Amino acid sequence: MATEATGIDPSSQSGPAGPVPRRPTRPGTIRRILPYTARHRRRLALLLTLSAVNAVAVSASPLILKLVVDDGIVPGRVGLTIALCLATVGLAAVDALAEYLQARLSGKIGEGLIYDLRTSVFDQVQRQPLAFFARTQTGSLVSRLNTDVIGAQQAVTSLLSQSVGTLLTMVFVLVSMFWLSWPIALAALLMIPCVLVPARFAGRRLQRLTRVLMQHNADLGSTLNERFNVSGALLTKLYGRPEAESAAFAERAGVIRDVAVRARALSRLLSVTGSLLTSLTIALVFGLGGVLVIHGSLRIGTLVAMVTLLMALYGPLNQLTNMQSMALTALVSFERVFEVLDLEPAIADRPGATALGIVATAKNPGNPGTAGSAGAAPEIEFDRVSFRYPSPAETSLVSLEGVAGRGAEREPTGPVLTELSFIAPAGRLTALVGPSGGGKTTITQLVPRLYEATSGAVLVGGRDVRDLTSTSLHAAVGVVTQDAHLFHDTIRANLAYACPEASEGDIIEACETAHIWDLVRSLPDGLDTVVGDQGHRLSGGERQRISLVRLLLKSPPVVVLDEATAHLDSESEAAIQEALKTALAGRTSLVIAHRLSTVRDADQILVVDRGRIRERGTHEQLLAADDLYAELHRAQFDRRPAVR
Incomplete structure (x- = not known):
């Protein structure tokens, strides 16, 4: 649409981010x-x-x-x-x-x-x-x-x-x-x-x-x-x-x-x-x-x-x-x-922030549970944590014209978590289950401080994450998300991103543990195969297994899995679950799962609903309580065949 035909001054037109500003260059440039x-x-x-x-x-x-x-x-x-x-x-x-x-x-x-x-x-x-x-x-x-x-x-x-x-x-x-x-x-x-x-x-x-x-x-x-x-x-x-x-x-x-x-x-x-x-x-x-x-x-x-x-x-x-x-x-x-x-990061290291002092245990992906004292798994504690997603002003976008997504200023800013408290014991597996939108993913994002708690404190190893350097905190936490992202690069480069010093033997061993090596070996270029934009040359399940290999190579003391087996078929999921038992041994783990069968052996299950912990306990205890967890379990396992 030509501007001459419409009579619109181009300087007043709106793009996706709103009207284009009409102002002189700022003084001092x-x-x-x-x-x-x-x-x-x-x-x-x-x-x-x-x-x-x-x-x-x-x-x-x-x-x-x-x-x-x-x-x-x-x-x-x-x-x-x-x-x-x-x-x-x-x-x-x-x-x-x-x-x-x-x-x-x-x-x-x-x-x-x-x-x-x-x-x-x-x-x-x-x-x-x-x-x-x-x-x-x-x-x-x-x-x-x-x-x-x-x-x-x-x-x-x-x-x-x-x-x-x-x-x-x-x-x-x-x-x-x-x-x-x-x-x-x-x-x-x-x-x-x-x-x-x-x-x-x-x-x-x-x-x-x-x-x-x-x-x-x-x-x-x-x-x-x-x-x-x-x-x-x-x-x-x-x-x-x-x-x-x-x-x-x-x-x-x-x-x-x-x-x-x-x-x-x-x-x-x-x-x-x-x-x-x-x-x-x-x-x-x-x-x-x-x-x-x-x-x-x-x-x-x-x-x-x-x-x-x-x-x-x-x-x-x-x-x-x-x-x-x-x-x-x-x-x-x-x-x-x-x-x-000029952007000021909304989340930055505080003056005097110190290192966590817990490092990835590395270099034995086949048996990552053999951590020395330097890699001892820490306890994770949420102490009356409340959270709402920050407004554009709190993310510095108000000073950056033209890059805010459409409608960002109208995003809901209500509470996502409210006075939430729990302890994930050191070296144990804590599962987070519950209805979608309850706040499970938000909990896992607060642990590596991808977001800042609005009130309360998130503690790792007894220390407030706000008092830790981001580098040491991120080094101690390994995350696998449901939508595993891969760079447009080779499989080798995507895996080495987590552990640049890993040898080819380490990579192969981790691939075998994640049941992906047979596929990688069958590719014409093996580990040097380019996975394409966002890894779309691989299936969803294959991308997830590649992301699991990255986790095995990093071998962190804290592991976060957000529906990490969602794209796997039943046979592959069973194999990966066995691999995860080894991978998670001795590590503090937070696992989000909608399929309850994958977390029934968890040391602790937290049922998260509307930003609060509604129930907590083991699989058997929660079934006996006959509350939300039992309802979710019946919805998945007690279905009867439809009458034809």
Whole structure:
């Protein structure tokens, strides 16, 4: 849908995250860029020197040309004419070398600056809590970390190679023009505002269009990210909506097209205006200077030099207008990146946080229960824990425009857990069962502190998780979720992610324990088989077994299983249950299960309902109590065949 047809200003259109903001660049953005250049001081000094050399060469060439005409050609002095021409060639060579070295230096500085910025942003995003990623549009965030960073890099590289040299060239050229003929120089100088005023007006509009374009491109990136992964493509095909998807994509792409056309037209208008005014000024100088030459008050060589200098002046002046648009683009890009850097993680290590002191027992995946004292399993305690999911303001999304998912600000913030208390004994298996939505998964996410308890305390080994370093806590807890995620990489790389130092023998032994080695060995590339996007080249059950292998390799003292056998058939589940008995031996385990047959041998079963512990006990005790657990058990096992 073209914006011209609708009459809608693109800057006021809404994307998935809401209206695109219309505001100027935040003050202080330039000041924040400067520290990133500190480590490139020497290169910047050399770049400044080369820019000065280039400016001198540009302004000196017309002066030599004046001498060629007035002192060489007009008097008929052949030797001097040839010598001065050779000097002009030498200056041109110096100018070319200086420009080449400038380009190399500016490239190194620009790329180095963006490398520092990009790594800082990546580290900052890594520190964000799980709630941040649950509400963030991945495509919009990636756009900031990739497209915006690249846009800033390109603009900075161009600005570094042009800005200093352009300004110095203008200064030297103006000085030379006033030295040759101040009346003509003054007349030419009075024309400069005719170039700068329109450029300033158009530049503001161009800055706003640039921001709008970046936001719409980020929204489009989110759409592509959602539709082009395996799950999104499957949903589109199953519900038969390719035409609707194409129409929606075409509409969004049309908005981007229209905004981009306006931006390019405005940028071209700046260039055309500069060229037109340059031609008018040259005509003015030729007219005024020609009259002075005719009356004998100006030499012909001086007029030629003035025109040449004028062309040398308006070249940088036109570049200055282009640099204005580049600078505005860079500022917008940097500002969007700085918004990410300004995020304060809602969950971070407290000052004085200490390590848990419990490490993964590693390296015997076949018999992981043989832990030494360093890997002794800790007790887990929930002490009157209440929890509600944080609002966007608590996840820093209010300061990050354009990446919050649609409707994130309207998510329910009511209590998920209420005054919940229990103890998972060290080295024992505690099962969490109950109706869906009761808070079981939330409990397991509070243990590794993926979320922060609203009140109360979660203790691991008798210590509040808020007093522990996140690195040591995550190292001690191993998690297998129902929807096991695999990277688009080889099986070997996905497994080594949990334990980089694991040998091939360790990996094979863990695969055999998880009953997946026969499959891996049968693949053409074995462990080096690429599993595809999110691991979709494997079945759901195979992905779960791969994730179990990761757990075996990590061999942590605390294990969390969230429906870890949900995608397995009965035969595979029975085999994996036997493997899990070995894997969980001697470890503190929290296991979520809807199939009660998988947890009947648990040391303790907690029935979670509406954020509270409704029942607790062993399988036999809970059946005897004849409450919710017994109802769930009867629903699964006491069904009678339907009468035909």
